Amino acid sequence: MMKTLLLCVTLSVFSVPSTRTEPFFREYHYVKALKTWEEAQQACRELHSDLATVDSPAESARLLGEVQEPGELAWIGLYDNMTKWKWTMGRPEFDRNIDYHCWQDDNPKYKCLNDTCATVRYNGLWRDEICNTERPFVCYNEQGPPKFIYVTTFMTWDDAKNYCRSMYTDLARVNSEAENTELYNLLPRNAWIGLYRRPGLPGLWFNVNCEEKHNFFCERLIPPRSRVKLRFRSGADLTDPQIQLQILEQLQAELQTNSLTDVRLRWITRDGQVFHEEKEEGK
Structure with missing residues (x-):
């Protein structure tokens, strides 16, 4: 029949x-092999697509669900990027290719730490430091002279920012060589300015040294x-x-x-079967 x-x-x-707008699906693979961040990246590119990236809370939940041992650290594809630096005042995005900067030769030096803030040295060169370090700082006052105000009290970067916003305008922003010269002439030592790098990401992410060895997550783009x-x-x-x-x-x-x-074809099974009999109407 x-x-x-x-x-x-x-x-x-x-x-x-195709006119499809839906994104590629990220298939996560937990790899239990101790490697540095660069070694893990190379392995993922050879075996899959790349180190895992996360663009949504849903992807974060799926990735964390693959962790085999709670509390264990594992590499993902997040890394240091200069475009992640921001100013507290004015246009926030800092682009090294177009914006004025005066970084010391070996800086930014905390290549694997995103929670860092900028200081200006007595010679005008910029350095990145851990934001919880206590330093004097430079505020900006847009209401009247002097434009830059050097504050000798030692504070963390966050406390310095709050102080400047309560007493003046904000932590200092430097837009040109002339402003940098004006600012560092006030300084006997390193002082905070309003440049920082502190991304907010969903999930349980930690900043660690890229030379440490950990297991890692790869992704395959479907x-x-x-x-x-x-x-x-x-x-x-x-x-x-x-x-x-x-x-x-x-x-x-x-x-x-x-x-x-x-095009690749494959069957989809439902209830263990590929084919299902369709009932005729009236029977």
Whole structure:
């Protein structure tokens, strides 16, 4: 007896032009092998796509769910980037390629620590330091002279920022060589300014030295998928794996004749079966 059956096919499109806007799916892989950050990155690029990245709370939850031992540290793909520096006043983004800066040759030196803040030395050179360090600081007053106010009291960067905002305008921002010269002429020693790097990220992330060795997370980017349902009649035994393979091969050949060469097909199973009999109406 001929039966009307319903089957599902999943198409993973790799290079076929598409108007789809949904992102690639990140498939996370926890790798239990102690490596530095750079070694882990190289391994992930060889085995998968790259070190894991996280763009949403949902991805963060999925990644943390892969951790096999609670409390264990594991590398992800977050790393030091100059574009993450920001000013407390005015346009916040700091771009080393276009904005004025006067970093000392070996600075920023805390390459794997994102929670760092900038100081200006007595010679005008900038250094990055741990924000919890206590330093004197320079405020900016936009209401009247002098523009830069040197405060001798030692405070952490956050306390200095709060002080400047309560007493003046904000921690100092330096936009030119002339302003930098004016500022450092006030200084007998290193002092905080309003440049900092402190990203806010979902999840349980920690800043550690990139030379430490930890296990790590890789990601594999899975392209968007389309699910297609087909309805047809057949007298063959569709539970036979060989028959199922032949059908896939025939579908693949048909797609190729229509110039869809970069498509992969696979069956989707439901209740342990690929094919499901469709009940006729009235029966």
